Amino acid sequence: MPKQTFLNLSEEKRQIIVNAAVEEFAEHGFKAASINRIVAKSGISKGSFYQYFKDKMDVFRYLMDMLANEKIEFFKDKHPSSSNMDTFEYFRWLVKTGMEFNSVYPRMTRAVTRALLDEGLYYGEKFAEYRQLTTDTLAAMIKQALKRGEMDPSVDVELAVMVMNTWTNAITTYILNEGVKQKDIMKWVCSAKTQEKIDKLLYVMEYGLRKTESQFVKS
Amino acid sequence: MPKQTFLNLSEEKRQIIVNAAVEEFAEHGFKAASINRIVAKSGISKGSFYQYFKDKMDVFRYLMDMLANEKIEFFKDKHPSSSNMDTFEYFRWLVKTGMEFNSVYPRMTRAVTRALLDEGLYYGEKFAEYRQLTTDTLAAMIKQALKRGEMDPSVDVELAVMVMNTWTNAITTYILNEGVKQKDIMKWVCSAKTQEKIDKLLYVMEYGLRKTESQFVKS
DNA sequence: CGGTCATGTGACCAACTGGTCACATTGTAT
């Protein structure tokens, strides 16, 4: 958590520092991110930096928390168009809305994901809890889909979780990599063409999970 | 390319140095990999190291080339059990054989892939050629599958390439992450359980791409 | 004005980094 001194700063100054940190982590990952460059870019002295944050990890956690909170806020205002969606429709809505969010905060998303993967933090113990939450949520969705008969009963839950997780990550990576090349990411993500691409990708997954072994004659 | 002095070394000593480098890159990625640690671990002096290699990138490229050559050698000895495979069967064979290879050289694979992603080298210009090759190969496979009527004609090639690429990478990541936890990776990868998991993952993809029921129910 | 206290500063620290180089050691051929 940042120290009180940081929270006392003007909104504007905080923004400058946060932006500098985001850029640094997005560009170099966690380990290689340089506090010297962050302070230089923000135009503050190193002493000040350490009056705002305990250490490097502290800024990073702050960015992570910011991103998580922004995401929660973002989703609060969004609601699926229909409440009678089937599980796959709902998942598709989730992914698409998630992509919209990513395109609002592309650098921050990149900074956090890159640093997490960089350090292997994501797979470490500290984030086991967070990962478990994602897994459980997906597992619940899948069980519901199975119950409703929307998914092939021979599909096992753990496998489906992996498939859905992989797919979400792959699409996120794609959006983040391709999106930064566009002049207006948000517009690009919301464009019919991109939406169709996401749809098609999700459909491939959907078809795979809806119909599997029961329809297939193994050799 | 390493200097002649390195190639003059005894097989044994070269192995020691290569192993140390592999461990270092696997553990820390490219940027954070330390030559000091490599020489300490190999028990050679820093001066010697720079008599063997031009610089850090030189060792890394050497490891990359080694891995590529080993892979070529590995695939030379392997052949699909049948020559009358359908495109998906062939792809499945490719993936599985690739996983076998990865489990023979798990640390080296990790070292190379990690460093590549770490530096963003993979997405840089230097590797555009290599990426293009992979893309072209996959695209050719997909076109063949479409021609043979094995794949839904409404699937577009670029999308299918992305799907297949994503799957391969996801499975590789999975194997590398889970595999290192096992006492005998090779055995684990070849075990019926793991093979079944890989099969299932590939089946999900396959069904998604085959799509139309009438086309994938074999007689 | 003086006093107090939060905030800002950059020189400084020890520990590293990749890379060099003058020198020591070894191997070989005469």
Next chain:
DNA sequence: ATACAATGTGACCAGTTGGTCACATGACCG
């Protein structure tokens, strides 16, 4: 034994890192 080249060595270099600290600045209060 001697000469000469190939190989091995670690102190050393300039540059970087994350983090500290004695001090400067300035805002508010009486």
